[in-house]
Amino acid sequence: MAKVVDMKTLLLIAFTTITALGSGCRKSEPPPAAASGPRHIDITVSNQGFTPPRIVGRPGEDLTLSFRYEKSAGECGREVVLPSQNIKKTLTEDQPTEIALHLPQEKGEVTFTCGMNMLRGAIVVE
Numbered sequence: 025m026a027k028v029v030d031m032k033t034l035l036l037i038a039f040t041t042i043t044a045l046g047s048g049c050r051k052s053e054p055p056p057a058a059a060s061g062p063r064h065i066d067i068t069v070s071n072q073g074f075t076p077p078r079i080v081g082r083p084g085e086d087l088t089l090s091f092r093y094e095k096s097a098g099e100c101g102r103e104v105v106l107p108s109q110n111i112k113k114t115l116t117e118d119q120p121t122e123i124a125l126h127l128p129q130e131k132g133e134v135t136f137t138c139g140m141n142m143l144r145g146a147i148v149v150e
């Protein structure tokens with residue numbers, strides 16, 4: 025009986041020691057790197073059009089537009105066109121479609137539309 029207690033005590037000591045060592049050795053994680061790379065923007069396409077319809081960007085900024093398609097947008101809403109960038113993409117409901125975009129240096133608007141130019145949105149460079 026005494027031996028069983030001894031074994032339990034031993035295990036407890038061993039466990040405590042390992043735990044203490046483990047936490048003592050753990051190095052503090054460096055803080056996450058400052059956000060770099062393209063800014064991610066979620067845009068939903070539905071019967072309400074593009075949401076949000078206007079996005080403000082800085083000259084020369086890199087963006088990743090992530091278009092999420094909702095069926096209410098209809099078949100035409102499946103197409104996203106950025107005429108000034110020569111970009112045309114077909115969306116699916118399975119997963120968002122990402123479009124990488126490098127904004128121009130000049131102030132102005134980069135518009136995006138549905139396939140027939142009925143739904144419209146814009147990135148305002150200012």
Ligand SMILES: [Cu+2]
Nearest residue numbers: 100138140142
């Ligand atoms: Cu349309």
